[in-house]
Amino acid sequence: MSTGIEAAHGQAAYDVRLDWGPSGGAAVARGADVAVVVDVLSFTTSLGIAVARGTRVHPFRWKDDRAAAFAAERDAVLAVGRFEAAGLDDPPPSLSPAHLLASEPVERLVLPSPNGSTICAALDGVTVVGASLRNRGAVAAWLAPRLADGAVVAFVPAGERWPDGSLRPGLEDLWGAGAVLRALDLSARRMSPEAQHAATSYDVVAGHLPAALAECASGRELAAVGYGADVEAAAAVDADGAAGAGGVVPVLTDDGFVAG
Template sequence: MDLDQRAAAKAAAHAQHGARLRLDWGPTGGGSIAAAADIAVVVDVLSFTTTLSIAAARGMRVYPFGWKDERAASFAAERNASLAVGRFEARSLDRPTASLSPAELLRSEPVPRLVLPSPNGSTICAALEADVPDLQIVGASLRNRTAVASWLRPRIADGASVAFVPAGERWPDGSLRPAVEDLWGAGAVLDLLRDTIQRDETSPEAEHAAAAYRAVVEGGPDCLRDALRQCASGQELIAVGFGDDVEAAAELDGDDVVPLLTADGFVAAGPA
């Protein structure tokens, strides 16, 4: 086997081409497994896809963007959209305002069009949209896991392959930090799809996510809420005063909506 053949074999292995349900982390892993998939399910429980689910359920059109900077403001202005404020900025205002904070968004008045910057889930969605033509991209969280699974089920039955992309977080040096809450979020959807596909068509990575979710909820819904509070990302939010965001993220099936990325932002998808 020459160098080109070995490179091709390595790429195919990491793309999990043998599986129709596959999973890998962050922008690089997600790009690898989504390149030949029909659907990508991006999961960023604390907080992008949780906030996205709430926004879509409230009738908002949401545009993903990367870091919040002057480019985000221009991007929002071009689309006649509101730009979500950061968590700490929202706290300093005298009224609830559209924010990456899911709890703050639940308290605020809905806006028709919202640019939602996020360095993890939002950035992954924008990159997949740019890099993988014809890929359908949806946002999943614990809040909308049943709605997403129900939407996926007939598409999988028709032969679609699905790439699950847990976003993870970032260490200070910019490297990826796998975040257990995103593994649970992906696993929560995958667990509902076990009867839709042969087990040998699910990658071990995807199987592991479903097993991780089952393990954390085996004692009941309160176990999931407690685990979210106790995981590193949950502890980080609680420590800086955003425990309400953890509680909002832990509301299993709180939203009956599937945010689908279109040419004009995320909107609630039609019936499965």
């Protein structure tokens, strides 16, 4: 790919950028200072809940056979999938936000997911932050002084996967990114059209966000298999801290996500 094309798809002309999934995220994070990964249903929602309760969270690629060894090396609990947890009498933590809210926190958690966690684990050379609707105000408050100091920020809505493994952009992640953007004063920064679109998309549903999240394809999918409570938990805007209210911002370090 030529340098000019890389710059175009990396949105290099803009201070605030946005693109989807692992490939899009890698493109817009190139040359950025911060990457804000958004996976509302459900990795970054679960991540925010866990970190707010004192858990150090390690992202990991989905269905990687090394996950158990990775967890053991860090004396961490390996989270299980929603369906796996449902079949156990005393399940360990899972990707389910509702389950994490109800379960006893653990000190360290390895939390694989096919989208958000995989993206976070792959991003390199940039500060990675996990954002959701629940912590959008706290993330915005954390970003604001950095943007004022000239930081370049790349938003990465994770999206979902079709059965063939291809990317399915998810409205919930566009709204999550837009929710953070709308909580920021970006009048002095250059926003890409992609980032502007996310903010405008959030405006459309801000007044009825829980209903919109329940009605979008990803929300209906979870409800259809018995996880409507996860959608309700994810729709609780600013439940994990509004701007200026001491909310927790998960920031990825060499030793997992911690409160920033």
